[in-house]
Amino acid sequence: MEKSRVLVVGGTGYIGRRIVKASLAQGHETHVLMRPEIGLDIDKLLMLLSFKAQGARLVEASLDDHHALVAAVKQVDVVVSAMSGVHFRSHNLMLQLKLVEAIKEAGNVKRFIPSEFGMDPARMGHALEPGRVTFDEKMEIRRRIEEANIPHTYISANCFATYFAPNLCQMCTLLPPKEKVHIYGDGNVKVVFMDEDDVGTYTIKCIDDPRALNKTIYLRPTENILSQNKLIAKWENLSGKVLEKIPITGDEFLASMEGMDLANQVGVGHYYHIFYEGCLTNFDIEEDGEEEASLLYPEVQYTRMDECMKRYL
Numbered sequence: 211m212e213k214s215r216v217l218v219v220g221g222t223g224y225i226g227r228r229i230v231k232a233s234l235a236q237g238h239e240t241h242v243l244m245r246p247e248i249g250l251d252i253d254k255l256l257m258l259l260s261f262k263a264q265g266a267r268l269v270e271a272s273l274d275d276h277h278a279l280v281a282a283v284k285q286v287d288v289v290v291s292a293m294s295g296v297h298f299r300s301h302n303l304m305l306q307l308k309l310v311e312a313i314k315e316a317g318n319v320k321r322f323i324p325s326e327f328g329m330d331p332a333r334m335g336h337a338l339e340p341g342r343v344t345f346d347e348k349m350e351i352r353r354r355i356e357e358a359n360i361p362h363t364y365i366s367a368n369c370f371a372t373y374f375a376p377n378l379c380q381m382c383t384l385l386p387p388k389e390k391v392h393i394y395g396d397g398n399v400k401v402v403f404m405d406e407d408d409v410g411t412y413t414i415k416c417i418d419d420p421r422a423l424n425k426t427i428y429l430r431p432t433e434n435i436l437s438q439n440k441l442i443a444k445w446e447n448l449s450g451k452v453l454e455k456i457p458i459t460g461d462e463f464l465a466s467m468e469g470m471d472l473a474n475q476v477g478v479g480h481y482y483h484i485f486y487e488g489c490l491t492n493f494d495i496e497e498d499g500e501e502e503a504s505l506l507y508p509e510v511q512y513t514r515m516d517e518c519m520k521r522y523l
Contacts, residue, residue: 214287214320214418215239217269219309221261222254225327225370226292228410230261233290236414241286244268273305279312288417289313291325295344303347307354314358321417322360324351327367327409329480329489330426338464340472341479363416364426367409368402368490375403375515376522378445378453379438379485381477386445386522390454394463394485397439397455402430402490405513412503412510421506428495431504431512435491444516448523460486 216233220226221242233240242261248254262268269285271278283289295303306324313319331345331352355362369375377383378391379401412429416422436444446452460482467478483489495502504512 211418213238215241215285216288216290216414216417217241217243217282217286218290218292219243220292220294220325222257223292223294225367225406225409227257228406229290229292229413230266230410231407232410232414234261234264234266236411238414238417239286240266241269241282242266243282244270246270246272273308276308276312276315279308280316283309283312283316284318287319288321288323289319290323290413290417292327293325295325295328295348301344303344303351306351310351310354310358310360313360320361321423322355322362323365323413323417324348324355324362327365327413329368329483330364330366330428332426333489333493334483337483338479341476344476344480361423363422363424365409365413365416365429366426367404367412367429369404369484370409371403371405371513371515371518374401375441375518376445378442379481381481382474386449386519387453390456391442393442393455393457394438394481395457395460397442397457398437399485399488400435400437400491401441401484401488403434403436403441403515403518404429404431405518408510408512412507415503415507415510419506421501425499425501427501427503427506429503430491430495433514434512436515438485441515445519448516448519 216238218226218230221230230242244258258268269282271282291306291309293302293306295301313322326348331348334345337345376386378387380387380392416427464482467475
């Protein structure tokens, strides 16, 4: 089967660059949207030029230029959006509505993957303020996609390893703790950790797969389902150092939100859902519209967290 042509929107972002890499590696004709708004951001420009050197095609269009966006979409079969939805970087999820309108008008797209890549927003109707805005916006994007009858796949990639594993799930740092570690509740709630390159690989695997059409694909490989305690034990085994464990109750953790800025309040809310409620693993993947990526694509040799953390020794 001929491989689809892919347009990546947000290709210079944290996950977007991995999706571009995976698309090229898997042999797809890969287009990357180059927005004029890049301005003087030399790092993004150099990244785009590196994509070009690797064989990607740079397509210039602004999200505010509907006609140019439609023209960009008409060149491809699949559109993948990796626009940022995190508050500590930039929160641009609703700009995807312009992309939805362009895809609707172009009428040729066989698959659209909107920017999700975290918790499944369809399961987060109970989410705490102020962080619930992320899930509400993602559900609004889904509603508009489905109203327009755009073929789609939603990717739930859970916790990005670099943000959650080496730091042993501690907030406000990316580095491993040296002496003590805070434990959320009893530390036994199961969490799913995903290497970011693997997120890109699984995402591109889905785009031509009829089994993923109009479904939610959960990235939940068995060996990366770990409790915080298990993750800490792995690090202690690798480092040869035992850390002091300081438990934090759910009420204490939520109380820490007081006085924080918006981005950190959002983070506390999301951490609460993950590490106290177990929102990533407290359900079975068994509905008609759901599949698990590592079962669909057993050939992918996904990265385990031991390997991820070894780099920090």
